[in-house]
Amino acid sequence: EETYYMLEGEVEATADGDVFTLRPGDVFWTGVGCVHAFHNRSAGRVRWLETQSPQPPANHSYRFNRDWDYLDRQVVKAEPTGDP
Template sequence: MKIIRSKEFTAERAWGALDIANMNGVTTRLHWTDAPYKWHVNDGEEVFAVLDGIVDMHYRAGGVEQVAELRGGDVFFAGVGCEHVAHPRGAARILVIETEGSV
């Protein structure tokens, strides 16, 4: 049993993570960041839930870059092959659920 106070979590570096669970090869991790990630495509599907802060999620659909503003409580689902990159506006806390070992 774990209780995690996500608003209290920080990391020493951008995209630092707290491993919460690994359920049959699917990981759930809490990330803290104040800097963009990198453009990437995950090995499988990804659920990206903003718990605190604001994140601009850039993604490419049909070769065209688009941006979705995500606020606390918003969820972004990246299907297989979805190229994307997260750009937080200041500090943000994000719950990420994805295949173990994914980018």
């Protein structure tokens, strides 16, 4: 199962043959085995927040590690203060 929360842009989303237009603030859910695709319909970039459950398999699944590594480098790391 995957859930997409639209952050920026407009996409045409297809899920098992049904077509939807998604804009910022929209949520799109796909169940296990759902054939789905996204096409950018805006002039600029499209961004969304995606969650997957259960965790995708280690094989035959693409993980966007480069993107997460980039975000990790951008976050200012604060030193812990006080007792936990």
